[in-house]
Amino acid sequence: MHRVVIVGGGAGGLELATKLGDTLGKRRQAHITLVDKCPTHVWKPLLHEVAAGSLDPATNHLEYAAQAHWHNFTFARGELVGLDRSRRSIRLAAVPDEDGGDEPLFPARELEYDTLVLAVGSTTHFFGIAGAEEHAISLDSVWQAERFRRRLLRKCAQKSDGRARGVVSPVKVVIIGAGATGVELAAELKKTAKAFRDFRLHGADERCDIHITLVEAGTRILPALSERVSEATARLLRGLGVDIMTGDSVMEVHGDRVSTRGGATFPADITVWAAGIKGPAVMELLDGLALNRLVQLNVTTSLQSETDPNVFALGDCASCLWEKGRFVPPRAQAAHQQASFMVNAIKCRIRGDALPTFSYRDLGSLVSVGSSGAVGNLMGGLVGRSMLVEGLMARAMYASLYRMHLSTISGYRRMLLDLMAHRLRRFLAPRVKLH
Known part of the structure; x- marks a missing residue:
């Protein structure tokens, strides 16, 4: 079977692995492997709520191994540390024992691929500021x-x-x-x-x-x-x-x-x-792939690396031209759109068809402002023109973004059950973690 290896279990990578597993994996037309150094997934746009204590990651995470079992793909835990393009393989570092034991949880190993998708996200850019x-x-x-x-x-x-x-x-x-x-x-x-x-x-x-x-x-x-x-x-x-x-x-x-x-x-x-982002340092170790100054992989309109057509990238780690010299912004909606595009692109690749062209649609942005609600703008693709939204309406729309993400990776039934469980926890525990 065609071997698809996806590195990075963020919004884009996890959605891609799930959709490919539900289609190609279920029909045994491809073997899908998701790689991540962590065992669980928390939606990155919610990390500010984790920091403020209003979201408990212990009850709001998804286990990759369980997701893989339910959606017909394989999960491999480990951190990407190298790429050999001539052999079409990646190297994963050993996963250390969290209790300090001498034996690692998982040894260092290699994974071979026919199609490699990098979805490793981004890291903080400190711009060389002292301290x-x-x-x-x-x-x-x-x-x-x-x-x-x-x-x-x-x-x-x-x-x-x-x-x-x-x-x-x-x-x-x-x-x-x-x-x-x-x-x-x-x-x-x-x-x-x-x-x-x-x-x-x-x-x-x-x-x-x-x-x-x-x-x-x-x-x-x-x-x-x-x-x-x-x-x-x-x-x-x-x-x-x-x-x-x-x-x-x-x-x-x-x-x-x-x-x-x-x-x-x-x-x-x-x-x-919280002043800027760049690609993770591991991007510079990936066997001569062309990067931009922010350590993002330069990709074509099919999201393929400019250096190697067997390597794709999506999300924050990809530098993809949008229009008029602008690049696709590092937003969750971009990763979602690119993941949906990649499902079709990989199917075309397996069939030997020409790859489609990715086109980003800016649907607007919403920013949470705590108990005051949210503020944002909806773009023309959704309402026919740019429209300012704020208050409770914007807050409800902001909350729905996470629910849409959950429904994409878990289905509507699990999403609704999670929503009900979340509401029950609000009655049984303080709204903010106090320890």
Whole structure:
């Protein structure tokens, strides 16, 4: 059978493996293998909720091995560390024993392929800013999001202890980068702060609140979206008490403060870096594949590597031309569209037919602003023109994006059962994780 190996179990990679497994895998027309270094999947756009404690990854994840069993593909756990294009094989590192044992959970090994799909996502781009990588937390993974949440709890406990001794001060969080991740984290943290006060975790005094400063080098927040969306979101954030500083770039990140090129200094108990992305470092180790300056794989309109027609890429790790010199943006909707395209492209490849051409449709963007709802714009492909949406309607549409993702990988029945379970947990547990 034709061997399809998909590296990366994010939104695009998992959707592709599931759809191929349900078709080609079920009919034994191809052998589908999904590779990921983690055993479980959490939708990356929700990592800001994990960081704020409003989403528990232990009850909102999907196990790759179970998904593989249900949808006729194979899951191989391991981290990609090399590619041999002449032999059409990839190398996976050994998976260490999490309890510290000498024997690995899975040994280092090789997997052979006929078609290789890279869907390894992206990692944080620190732009060489002094101290950023050492002192700032990024939100690329569940582990990093949980690391931020634990540090926030620790800082809140320390400030509460100081309040008992008569020292009243908030926990100061500086978020560098006012794209979707930075904006959504800022809004979600304000909801977390209220929950902490309600449960006396940080005292009822709002002076002991979580003080958030959002720093953006551009002239406005959400620079990738329309000015109308940016202004509406800024208005809601300021209403929540978030300080927004634009037009000044970060010069250095210290352990307790952030310095800008304009001479400003922001005290920081915790610093979050959400200012840019690039391809993972492993991309530079992949046997001479052509990359751009952001370490993304250069692909053609069929999503094939410009270097090797047997290698494809989708999602954040792919540099795909869109129109008029613009490239497909690193968004979940792009990964979803590319995964759907790749299902047909791989079927054509197996049959020996010419590959189709990928065409990206921008359906708009939605940004969650915590309890205030959401803000976004719907593009012409959906409503015939660009339209601003905000409030409860936008919030409902934002929530539906995750449900659509779940229905794609699990089916409508499992998605509805998950929704009901989620609603029940809301009644049985606090809305924010308190430990």
